[in-house]
Amino acid sequence: MRDIKIQVNDLSLYYGEKKALKEISMQIPANKVTALIGPSGCGKSTFLRCINRMNDLIPSVKITGEMLVEGVDIYDKNVDVVNIRKKIGMVFQKSNPFPKSIYENVAYGPRINGLKDKTQLDEIVETSLRQAAIWDEFKDRLDDSALGLSGGQQQRLCIARTLAVSPDIILMDEPASALDPISTSKIEELVHQLKENYTIIIVTHNMQQAARTSDHTAFFYMGELIEMGKTNAIFTKPEKKQTEDYITGRFG
Amino acid sequence: MENTMDIIENPFSKSNNNKGKEIKEKAVIGITQIAVLLIIAILFVILGIIIYQGRDKFSWEFISSFPTDGMTKGGIFPALIGTFILVIVMSIAAVPFGTITAIYLTEYAHEKSKFAAAVRFSIRTLAVVPSIIFGLFGLGFFIQFMGKGMDSTFNGGELHWGQPNILWASLTMALLTLPVIIVSVEEALKTIPRELREASLALGATKWQTIKQVVFPGSISGIMTGTILAVSRGAGEVAPILFTGAAYYLATLPGSLSDQFMNLGYHVYIMSTQSSDVEKTMPIQFATTLVLLILTLSLNLVAVVIRSRIRRKAK
Numbered sequence: 378m379r380d381i382k383i384q385v386n387d388l389s390l391y392y393g394e395k396k397a398l399k400e401i402s403m404q405i406p407a408n409k410v411t412a413l414i415g416p417s418g419c420g421k422s423t424f425l426r427c428i429n430r431m432n433d434l435i436p437s438v439k440i441t442g443e444m445l446v447e448g449v450d451i452y453d454k455n456v457d458v459v460n461i462r463k464k465i466g467m468v469f470q471k472s473n474p475f476p477k478s479i480y481e482n483v484a485y486g487p488r489i490n491g492l493k494d495k496t497q498l499d500e501i502v503e504t505s506l507r508q509a510a511i512w513d514e515f516k517d518r519l520d521d522s523a524l525g526l527s528g529g530q531q532q533r534l535c536i537a538r539t540l541a542v543s544p545d546i547i548l549m550d551e552p553a554s555a556l557d558p559i560s561t562s563k564i565e566e567l568v569h570q571l572k573e574n575y576t577i578i579i580v581t582h583n584m585q586q587a588a589r590t591s592d593h594t595a596f597f598y599m600g601e602l603i604e605m606g607k608t609n610a611i612f613t614k615p616e617k618k619q620t621e622d623y624i625t626g627r628f629g
Numbered sequence: 630m631e632n633t634m635d636i637i638e639n640p641f642s643k644s645n646n647n648k649g650k651e652i653k654e655k656a657v658i659g660i661t662q663i664a665v666l667l668i669i670a671i672l673f674v675i676l677g678i679i680i681y682q683g684r685d686k687f688s689w690e691f692i693s694s695f696p697t698d699g700m701t702k703g704g705i706f707p708a709l710i711g712t713f714i715l716v717i718v719m720s721i722a723a724v725p726f727g728t729i730t731a732i733y734l735t736e737y738a739h740e741k742s743k744f745a746a747a748v749r750f751s752i753r754t755l756a757v758v759p760s761i762i763f764g765l766f767g768l769g770f771f772i773q774f775m776g777k778g779m780d781s782t783f784n785g786g787e788l789h790w791g792q793p794n795i796l797w798a799s800l801t802m803a804l805l806t807l808p809v810i811i812v813s814v815e816e817a818l819k820t821i822p823r824e825l826r827e828a829s830l831a832l833g834a835t836k837w838q839t840i841k842q843v844v845f846p847g848s849i850s851g852i853m854t855g856t857i858l859a860v861s862r863g864a865g866e867v868a869p870i871l872f873t874g875a876a877y878y879l880a881t882l883p884g885s886l887s888d889q890f891m892n893l894g895y896h897v898y899i900m901s902t903q904s905s906d907v908e909k910t911m912p913i914q915f916a917t918t919l920v921l922l923i924l925t926l927s928l929n930l931v932a933v934v935i936r937s938r939i940r941r942k943a944k
Contacts, residue, residue: 474828
């Protein structure tokens, strides 16, 4: 792998006494889509939330090991978590637009970073919505409330909102699990387009989705990283028995 | 087969063994119904008497004019204005203070923080302290300590702040209503879903930015409910202002925070206990009570409406 974006070394996570992630080590390549798969409770979402330090919000969590993003350990004391999250965006399982207009949702990130210039904001909103492939749908109704949109539209708006702070990395936590098949395929298409400019890490329950969208796949089980490799390799001839069992649907 | 079916008794039929249970059941239902009816009846009797006795006196003129003839005639205008000023000054003091405390408790305090637990305990205790104690505290702390202190420091001992006035009465009332405000604001803040906070934080917002931009705007109506409930409580309480600022009778409206004031609740008390001519003041007493009731009931109604809107929104 030529271009490593994220290097993880022996990362473990504890919820109080319980060890939820066990010595995870992996490399996530730049400008590729990496899928994290595994049965419920295997730690894939927890791991994803380590990458933008979302787990900081839970007081009982303790993390050991290293999470190097472009060579910098994001858990270092000198690192500002706010800057981490600007660089590493996140799209959540349940679409969570703010109860504001479409425009204000996208402009939220730039605004909290201190951008006040209306022309620049307009520009960012347009570019972000275009990137999320919803500009044509939304351009005439930017002042409408985001809460009136369908689930799929809301989720794509959330992606646009994430793009507006121009991150390098986008984390997606089962972004299509609550959507219908048509909306799901739109999200997948979007993921495919975005990987040119972004490094994407996507957690999914859906085997086909992982196979369709990702370049690399990591299989988690019981808090451990069992296997990671090129997606077609993982899905055609996995090295570990557990991976094969999971992929072929024998458990999970 | 057919024969056995006939012999077996219907297992669901009413049998004599259950008679006792049935009577008990009916008795319990009866008692609860009587209790409910009693409460409704009491409410109607109270409201009925007040409306009936006060209806003749209750008019626009009554509300908008000063008392005359040794308070045996005329209206309650200064008491109404005094009550308004009291609740406004009280809100200015209590709402920001209470809101900030609530933000600390819900947003910043650690779940297991001992300090937060102590704050919560204090608030609960404050909520059950009898209101007359607040009155005494106000007299001792605000008037004797703060007011007298201010006088001796700035006025060379001349009495100005060291006596009952609107400011001290309002601050005393603010202390009394603080728990109401804190608890309602806390409830309002908690209705903002975690997903929205996470969305904001994930975009690189700081905690304070998240509170300011997402949490606070979403809970503004809850904060209003808390304020209104506090105001309606403050409008009806008399004990805290008894020693701290309420006046028996004033010929003019208060002109500054260091003036005393008249108050609806206190006026009712004065009318019913200190009157020189009970026959004449009785209708004034009832009409004043009616005004006070309308004021607090309508405030509560507004609070209920806003609260039910929030509940619907939260779902």
